[in-house]
Amino acid sequence: MNVGIVGYGAYLPKHRIKVEEIARVWGADAPSYKKGLGLREKSVPALDQDVITMSVEAARNALARSGGVDPREIGALYIGSESHPYAVKPSGTIVSEAIGATPAIHVADFEFACKAGSEGMFVAHGLVKAGLIKYGIGIGADTSQGAPGDALEYSAAAGAAAFLFGSDNLLARIEHTFSYTSDTPDFWRREYMHYPQHAGRYTGEPAYFKHTIGATEGVLERSGMKPSDFQFAVFHQPNGKFPMRVGKMLGFSHEQMEAGWLSPTLGNTYSGASPIGLSAILDVAKPGDKILMCSYGSGSGSDSFVFTVTERITEVQGLAPKTRYMLEHEPIYLAYGEYAKFRRKIRKAE
Amino acid sequence: MSSARAWREYPQRYRYEAAVCDQCAKWFFPPRLVCDACGCREFTTKAMRRTGKVLTYTVIRVPPAPFKDQAPYVVAIVQMDDGPRLNVQVTDFVDGQLKIGLPVSLEFRKIYEEGEAGIINYGYKAVPV
Structure with missing residues (x-):
């Protein structure tokens, strides 16, 4: 049995911060960070965005490219992330509910640093291959954390991608x-x-x-x-x-x-x-x-x-926003103060 | 909002499920029990398309407590392509972009959190298409 991707979709927040802006605050040398890390700017989630909101949008984009898969036929949904909004309460139940895939669905949140997304993909496709489910979704999403002033702060970004796996009507x-x-x-x-x-x-x-x-x-x-x-x-x-x-x-x-x-x-x-x-x-x-x-x-x-x-790829590419478009279209640049607020790095009164 | 109330509204807040009158095909969002156009009591549940246009908007500068970190923010009446009008926050627009007639679509967003330890309420906001 051939198993593969039936639909795919990504989601990227619109906000960005440049390496220069972070370096300015911490007295660091921006050109050497840009050269050392090989990056110029990064995405930032807004106050109203998290792993769950981005996963919902990525999954909706995957369904838009699925050729009309009924969400109720999705038998498993796995989200891999190291920034699940709740310590206890799954992200996956909210995403499953939002895409209309509940209640006949197996859901789990995965965690394995930066590999959790591909883990979800691995398990979802494996269950399809085993014949246990007709369709399964694997999602990788993060609003990653970097300590203020640490090298990680220049790179820790946000985004999500979702892949719907099945055994017919494959695009890959x-x-x-x-x-x-x-x-x-x-x-x-x-x-x-x-x-x-x-x-x-x-x-x-x-x-x-x-x-x-x-x-x-x-x-x-x-x-x-x-x-x-x-x-x-x-x-x-x-x-x-x-x-x-x-x-x-x-x-x-x-x-x-x-x-x-x-x-x-x-x-x-x-x-x-x-x-x-x-x-x-x-x-x-x-x-x-x-x-x-x-x-x-x-x-x-x-x-x-x-x-x-497969041949089907050309039919579906235009059915949801393309990833490069989301990366490049009208980004909104933040100053470090706004970024610190968005990332909740500011301690407020109780 | 209690988590029980939020939970009852998931079909609308998460999936935009409207009631469409079986007799005159008028859309209601949120759903209602009697059609105000023809008096019919039979409806079919349908998910609204996520697209619409800004009919009018205002800027909230003095918000209720759960929204204070978001101020100033925009609340609009959006005319959805399927007919209903929504009272909805608008976000992610760039300077000068927001105006009456702006095409928007609904995105899944956090609406507000019940403090640091409480439930997170999710729903829709409008963003420029």
Whole structure:
């Protein structure tokens, strides 16, 4: 049985803040941050946006591209995020209710640092493949946290992408998957803490690069494919530099990675990052194209997927807002004070 | 708003479910029991399309307590393409963009939170198309 994507959709908030504006407040050198991180600005959620609101909009966009799937036929909905609005109360129930998929649906919220979105995709497609459900949705969404003045503050961004999986009317088939996991303590947030901590440079070589390379080489070996067989590749994007560097180490070219490389102006959308990159690739893909996607989540693990785009892609690309359009169309730039209010970094009277 | 009341309104707040008169096809949002046009008591539930136009608007500068962090904010009457008129907040517009006749669509947003520890109430706001 062929299993794959029946509908896809992303959602990006309209607000942005530039690296210069953050650096100005903390007395940091903006050009060196821009060069070091390879990014210029990042998205910021408004006060009335969170993982749930962005997931609803991304899921609605996925349904708009589904060719009329009845939401009541969706048997599972999984949201991966490290910024679920509630500590106890699922995000997924609200999203399922909003898209009209309740009550005959299995729902769970996943957490695995930046990999939680691809986990949701992995499990949803697996249940379709097992024949337990007709359709399943996997969503990656985050309004990620970065401590004021920390290097993470320059990149921690917001966005969501949703993928509806099924076994007929596919716009992209899933050919192979592979996951690569180990206990690698490079980034964490303890309960009740507002901001995560990270192990600095250690988040690179033994963490991001090892797992991304492990999962990509694993899926290439399983599929018997080589980098030059792909039209597109997208990797997790904690900053502007890492995805391009790991891609080149693996043998992918700049041209293969450009369509899904959003972090220079979007920032790091954590659980949303590689899924939103995949949505931007699907916006421009042609029938027959091969796509490689590989996520990375600290702690650590990577999920890789090989997709083949079908003829149906050209019918659905225009049925919902395209990801690059949402990234580039009339962004609203914030000063640091407004940003601090939006991100609730200001302590107020009780 | 109590969480029980919010929960009763989910079909409208989350999915824009309206009542359409079986006799004269007039749309009601929120739904009502008797059609004010023809007196019919039979309705079919349909989800409104999310698109409409700003009919008129005002800026709230002195808001009720749960909305104080959002001030100043815009509240508009939006003429939905399916007929009903909504009293709704408008957000995400750029300078000079907001005017009567502006095409908008409804997006899922937080409306307000019952304090730091309470329930979060979600619903719709209008944004420029």
